[in-house]
Amino acid sequence: MLYIIFLTGVCNLRCRYCGGTIPEEVMPHEIQYDIEELRKFLEKDKDAIIAFYGGEPLLRIPLMLKMMDMLPAKHFVIQTNGLFLDKIPRDYINRLDAILVSIDGREEITDYYRGRGVYRMLLDKVKKIRAYYHGDLIARMAVSEESDIYKEVTHLLTLPFDHIHWQLNVVWSPEGSWRNFDAWVRESYNPGITKLAELWISNLKRGRILGIVPFQGIIKRMLFNEDGLPCGAGRDAFTIATDGRILACPIGGEFQWNELGDIWSKEPEDIRNSVDVDEPCKSCDIYPICGGRCLFANKERLWGEEGFAKICGTVRHLVNEMYKARMVVEELIEEGIFKKEDFFYPPFNNTTEIIP
Numbered sequence: 001m002l003y004i005i006f007l008t009g010v011c012n013l014r015c016r017y018c019g020g021t022i023p024e025e026v027m028p029h030e031i032q033y034d035i036e037e038l039r040k041f042l043e044k045d046k047d048a049i050i051a052f053y054g055g056e057p058l059l060r061i062p063l064m065l066k067m068m069d070m071l072p073a074k075h076f077v078i079q080t081n082g083l084f085l086d087k088i089p090r091d092y093i094n095r096l097d098a099i100l101v102s103i104d105g106r107e108e109i110t111d112y113y114r115g116r117g118v119y120r121m122l123l124d125k126v127k128k129i130r131a132y133y134h135g136d137l138i139a140r141m142a143v144s145e146e147s148d149i150y151k152e153v154t155h156l157l158t159l160p161f162d163h164i165h166w167q168l169n170v171v172w173s174p175e176g177s178w179r180n181f182d183a184w185v186r187e188s189y190n191p192g193i194t195k196l197a198e199l200w201i202s203n204l205k206r207g208r209i210l211g212i213v214p215f216q217g218i219i220k221r222m223l224f225n226e227d228g229l230p231c232g233a234g235r236d237a238f239t240i241a242t243d244g245r246i247l248a249c250p251i252g253g254e255f256q257w258n259e260l261g262d263i264w265s266k267e268p269e270d271i272r273n274s275v276d277v278d279e280p281c282k283s284c285d286i287y288p289i290c291g292g293r294c295l296f297a298n299k300e301r302l303w304g305e306e307g308f309a310k311i312c313g314t315v316r317h318l319v320n321e322m323y324k325a326r327m328v329v330e331e332l333i334e335e336g337i338f339k340k341e342d343f344f345y346p347p348f349n350n351t352t353e354i355i356p
């Protein structure tokens with residue numbers, strides 16, 4: 001299973017859609033358990049994947065290295081804002097199978113959401129480590145009203161990333177982040193997804209799979225009949241808070257449905273499949289592909305039923321585009337241009353949630 005481990009609640013940025021450091025009352029800033037206690041909990045799972053998270057996890061590099069030395073894991077992953085990437089020792093960085101760097105697309109868009117100068121600083125670090133980092137370098141965008149999905153993704157495809165992923169800034173977004181969500185979806189996001197899907201398909205026909213994670217992840221679900229919530233929250237993905245609490249989803253440590261016990265009183269098998277999405281997802285016609293999109297959004301209808309349905313509209317559009325892509329993919333597999341396994345991405349739960 002996947003374990004998302006908070007190394008700290010502290011962050012060195014204050015992005016528009018996030019707010020920066022997590023308040024102490026939601027989660028202590030520093031870990032409150034011994035790493036040995038976490039090791040004892042994790043060693044009972046022979047297939048553990050560990051993802052370092054925060055706050056900004058690279059504000060605690062010595063702690064991360066110690067955990068990498070002590071904790072049993074098949075894969076290590078990190079989600080970072082990228083500003084300290086070059087401080088990870090080289091013999092450790094290549095033990096990280098995937099590094100997800102928060103970047104929101106073009107310079108002006110990234111700097112608008114994340115702070116002036118952030119784009120250049122983090123790109124400088126990305127280029128530095130790309131010279132010696134051989135794992136999967138993933139650009140992870142938060143997509144909001146200023147974003148033009150086609151322009152942001154095609155820009156990121158020109159940078160030294162292996163894959164591009166994004167999540168919509170919806171449901172937990174602070175009040176006032178959207179002026180007109182409906183118009184943005186209608187005039188910008190959905191048409192952008194269509195254009196991007198066409199670009200992806202035209203590249204497939206030339207024998208190239210562009211590393212666009214939502215497309216790859218949905219095609220994988222279609223070809224390999226994967227089901228359930230794509231991010232795995234509450235099923236086979238869990239979060240370990242700094243105080244040793246186990247959460248289903250890393251967002252919203254203060255919600256009761258999200259708390260599943262702690263590393264001292266639970267074992268991995270006690271928590272497997274412990275939380276699932278509720279209706280309307282289970283009876284939705286695209287549930288086999290969408291999987292309910294996001295457990296947090298499903299439980300906390302912060303935008304109400306109508307708002308929930310609006311977000312589903314974006315998923316439906318994306319899935320429809322991928323039905324078209326699937327036909328091309330199957331033809332190309334039949335012609336021998338690709339093997340089915342070429343579409344097995346992500347190879348493990350690397351914290352890309354698949355459905356934005």
Ligand code: SF4
Pocket residue numbers: 280281282284285286287290291292293294311312313315316
């Ligand atoms: S499209 Fe909406 S209702 Fe359907 S499964 Fe996804 S989140 Fe649930």
Ligand code: SF4
Pocket residue numbers: 231232233249250251293294295296297353
């Ligand atoms: S997709 Fe939703 S439920 Fe899954 S990890 Fe992200 S916020 Fe949590």
